[in-house]
Amino acid sequence: xxxxxxxxxxxxxECSSNGSxxxxxxxxxxxxxxxxxxxxxxxxxxxxxxxxSENLSELNWERFQNWTSDFSPDISRQAVYSFKxxxxxxxxxxxxxxxxxxxxxxxxxxxxxxxGVLKPLD
Numbered sequence: 001x002x003x004x005x006x007x008x009x010x011x012x013x014e015c016s017s018n019g020s021x022x023x024x025x026x027x028x029x030x031x032x033x034x035x036x037x038x039x040x041x042x043x044x045x046x047x048x049x050x051x052x053s054e055n056l057s058e059l060n061w062e063r064f065q066n067w068t069s070d071f072s073p074d075i076s077r078q079a080v081y082s083f084k085x086x087x088x089x090x091x092x093x094x095x096x097x098x099x100x101x102x103x104x105x106x107x108x109x110x111x112x113x114x115x116g117v118l119k120p121l122d
Contacts, residue, residue, distance in 0.1 A: 005110045008085025009056065012077060022078050023105070027116035028069055034114060038064045079110050080120035093120075 025031065038060075041049060046064075047057035068075070080093045080101070096104070101120065110118040 001107065003108045005087055005108065007110060007112050008083040008088055010084040012082050012084050021121055022071070022076070023119055023121045025115045025118055025122040031115050032069050035064055035067050078121045079118040080104065083110070
């Protein structure tokens with residue numbers, strides 16, 4: 001059985017990777033194409049397109065301007081540690097054992113509007 005988690009609007013403010021294990025999102029090439037399109041919008045356009053608040057549209061505009069598909073432990077963080085909504089608070093990923101993370105990598109998927117479907121270590 002696969003458990004599917006919805007994404008959260010709130011993301012971790014820490015940018016560094018949590019541990020050395022990571023995987024590459026399957027649809028990363030599509031993410032690059034999507035970001036190129038989204039970069040053409042101003043914050044007001046993003047607000048209208050995405051149906052989000054002004055503050056969130058400005059935050060996302062900044063994220064799209066700075067986004068890169070290149071992985072570096074200094075600027076990347078695995079999906080399971082990135083989201084900070086209610087579901088992820090309950091998941092408490094920061095306190096999962098290595099065995100739990102390995103299990104989750106096989107059995108958990110996280111939906112993402114930008115990346116499609118993510119494994120926890122993507």
